Structure formats: structure tokens, C-alpha cells
Amino acid sequence: MLGPVLLAAARSAGVRRLVSSTPVTRPVVDRYIAGERLDDAVTAVRALTGRGLEVTLDHLGEDITDPAEALRNRDAYLALCEALAALGLGERAEMSVKLSAFGQALPGGHDLALANITPVAEAAAEAGTTVTLDMEDHTTTDSTLAILRELRRRFPRTGAVLQSYLFRTEDDCRALAGEGSRVRLVKGAYKEPASVAHQRRREVDRAFVRCLGILMTGQGYPMIGSHDPRMVAIGQEMARRAGRKPGEYEFQMLYGIREAEQARLAAEGHRMRVYVPYGTDWYGYFMRRLAERPANVAFFLRSLATR
Ligand code: FAD
Numbered sequence: 001m002l003g004p005v006l007l008a009a010a011r012s013a014g015v016r017r018l019v020s021s022t023p024v025t026r027p028v029v030d031r032y033i034a035g036e037r038l039d040d041a042v043t044a045v046r047a048l049t050g051r052g053l054e055v056t057l058d059h060l061g062e063d064i065t066d067p068a069e070a071l072r073n074r075d076a077y078l079a080l081c082e083a084l085a086a087l088g089l090g091e092r093a094e095m096s097v098k099l100s101a102f103g104q105a106l107p108g109g110h111d112l113a114l115a116n117i118t119p120v121a122e123a124a125a126e127a128g129t130t131v132t133l134d135m136e137d138h139t140t141t142d143s144t145l146a147i148l149r150e151l152r153r154r155f156p157r158t159g160a161v162l163q164s165y166l167f168r169t170e171d172d173c174r175a176l177a178g179e180g181s182r183v184r185l186v187k188g189a190y191k192e193p194a195s196v197a198h199q200r201r202r203e204v205d206r207a208f209v210r211c212l213g214i215l216m217t218g219q220g221y222p223m224i225g226s227h228d229p230r231m232v233a234i235g236q237e238m239a240r241r242a243g244r245k246p247g248e249y250e251f252q253m254l255y256g257i258r259e260a261e262q263a264r265l266a267a268e269g270h271r272m273r274v275y276v277p278y279g280t281d282w283y284g285y286f287m288r289r290l291a292e293r294p295a296n297v298a299f300f301l302r303s304l305a306t307r
Pocket residue numbers: 133134135136161163184186187188189190225226227228229231252253254257258274275288289290292293296
């Protein structure tokens with residue numbers, strides 16, 4: 001019950017002000033966010049890659065309402081590209097972007113987002129790395145996949161995210177299972193209506209397994225974005241059956257979640273990539289993490305009560 005309430009709150013300006021101004025929020029936020037500044041992100045990249053992990057960096061921002069913000073977000077990613085070029089890690093450090101931070105939801109948003117993301121994809125290619133387009137709510141899926149197709153013409157390493165909770169996703173997996181395609185499969189983190197998405201956990205999990213089967217037996221590069229031990233085990237088994245060696249697929253988990261498991265998979269020789277968010281606009285990302293795990297909310301509320 002709490003999950004949908006938190007997901008609705010993730011898009012409420014009033015709750016955003018309340019949560020963001022509460023000092024005790026900070027320690028809970030810090031579990032999930034590498035820091036507010038680019039330097040913090042670089043420190044996290046050094047630490048994680050030093051431990052044999054790979055990273056994808058997210059400069060936090062989403063649902064912008066002003067085109068000027070889109071330009072600021074683009075510039076933040078361009079600065080990130082420069083920092084990654086200096087680190088020289090190639091695709092061991094790539095970037096994740098939310099197109100709503102590049103103007104996708106504004107009037108003329110599709111073209112605006114494409115215009116703003118293109119220089120980032122160019123800079124990423126020059127820095128020897130690439131970009132993965134995060135997937136947001138279902139109203140954006142068509143536009144995001146169209147932008148992906150456009151970018152892949154010039155930057156074929158551009159990746160996409162597909163969400164197993166959406167009914168359409170098995171078809172999208174088939175369409176994106178071709179050679180050179182990089183797809184992160186996740187369960188999905190937004191509040192979606194029953195007309196477009198599975199509502200029950202078990203159905204989402206079953207769909208995840210079906211989708212993963214399509215990606216693993218295809219010609220592309222599957223990226224398994226889940227902390228769920230069952231999905232990780234199934235992913236390993238499917239990769240083995242499909243004759244894929246480590247490096248022909250990868251696991252991905254979020255910064256601060258199941259770190260021992262991240263280390264274990266890397267130590268076993270799997271490619272393990274950590275999604276590292278940084279920046280000041282952490283509210284929406286943080287609320288989705290609370291919604292995924294009610295125990296986090298209890299911890300957060302206890303901190304409030306003991307003040
Ligand atoms: P669950 O069944 O939700 O979780 C399995 C176990 O993982 C839990 O029992 C718990 O131990 C642990 N866990 C999960 N979430 C948390 C948490 N918040 N705090 C602490 N422990 C937790 N969603 C999108 O809609 N679009 C995206 O672009 C997107 N990108 C993602 C990128 C990566 C690398 C990952 C890992 C996830 C991404 N997600 C994205 C989120 C995803 O859709 C799920 O909401 C999220 O991963 C939780 O699902 P799960 O597969 O981990 O399984």
C-alpha cells in the first residue's frame with residue numbers, strides 16, 4: 001500500500017519541499033547518493049572501479065519545467081564527460097540519462113530532448129564511453145525508444161532500459177535483441193495504471209524472466225538491472241545456457257544497495273556495474289528507493305520520531 005503513496009509523493013512539489021527541508025532526511029539520502037558535486041562522483045568512481053566494479057553515472061535531475069534547466073543538465077553531463085575522459089576508464093565508466101531532465105516533457109519536448117542529448121552522446125563517444133537512456137513512466141516510452149533509434153545511427157553503443165512491468169516490453173525486447181543493442185532490463189520503478197502494466201509482483205517477476213530469456217538468446221548485450229537474488233541466479237543460469245561468457249552480459253545494481261552481493265558477483269568474474277547517482281536534485285530518485293522497500297520508510301520515520 002505504501003509504495004503507490006510514495007510514488008505519488010515523488011511527483012508532489014509540496015512533499016518535495018517538506019522532505020527536502022527535513023535535516024534527518026540527509027543520512028538516509030546519503031545511503032543512495034554518492035554526493036552533490038562532480039568531485040564526489042569522481043571519488044565514488046575511483047573507489048568502485050578500484051574494487052573491480054564498473055559504473056554508470058547519473059547526474060540527478062528529472063521532470064524539469066524550464067528549457068534553461070535542460071541546458072544546465074546538458075552542461076553537467078558535458079562536464080562529467082570531461083571528467084571521465086581524464087579518468088580514461090573507457091566504458092568501465094558510462095553515463096545514464098533521464099530524458100525528462102533534457103526537456104522531453106516540455107512543449108516540443110521530443111525534439112528538444114534529442115537536440116540536448118546529442119552533444120552528450122558525441123562527447124561520450126569522444127571520451128571513449130557511452131550513454132544509456134533511463135526509462136521513465138510509460139507515457140515517455142515511445143519517445144525514448146525513438147530517440148534511442150536516432151542516436152544509435154551515429155552512436156551504436158547507446159543503451160536503453162526496458163521495464164518488465166509494462167505489457168509491451170516483451171515486444172520491445174524482441175525489437176531490441178539484435179546485434180550491438182545494449183539493453184538494461186529492470187522491473188520498473190514508476191506508478192503505472194493496470195491498463196498498461198502488471199500490478200502484482202509475481203507477474204512482474206515472471207515477465208522479467210520471459211524478457212530476459214529473449215535478450216539472452218538474442219544477439220545483443222543484456223544488462224540485468226536487479227537486486228533480486230532470484231533474478232540474479234536466473235540471469236546467471238540463462239547466460240550459461242545461451243553460451244554467453246562473462247563480458248557478454250552484465251549485472252547492474254544501484255549505489256548503496258546489496259553491496260556485498262555486488263562484490264561477490266565481481267569476485268566471481270561477472271561484469272558488475274553500479275549505478276551511481278550524484279547531484280542536488282535527489283528527491284524523485286530517493287522517493288522511488290523508499291517506495292521499493294518499506295523497511296527504508298520505517299527507518300526514515302524512526303529518525304524523524306527520535307529527533
Ligand atoms: P525487488 O524485488 O524490488 O528487490 C529485491 C531485493 O533487493 C529486496 O528484497 C531488497 O533486499 C533489495 N532492494 C531493492 N530495492 C531496494 C531499495 N530501494 N533499498 C534497499 N534494498 C533494496 N527503473 C526504471 O523504471 N527505469 C530505469 O531506468 C531504471 N534503472 C535502473 C538501473 C539499475 C542499475 C537498477 C538496479 C534499477 C533500475 N531501476 C529502474 C529500478 C528498477 O525498476 C526497480 O525498481 C528496482 O531495481 C527494484 O527492483 P529489483 O529488481 O531490485 O527487485
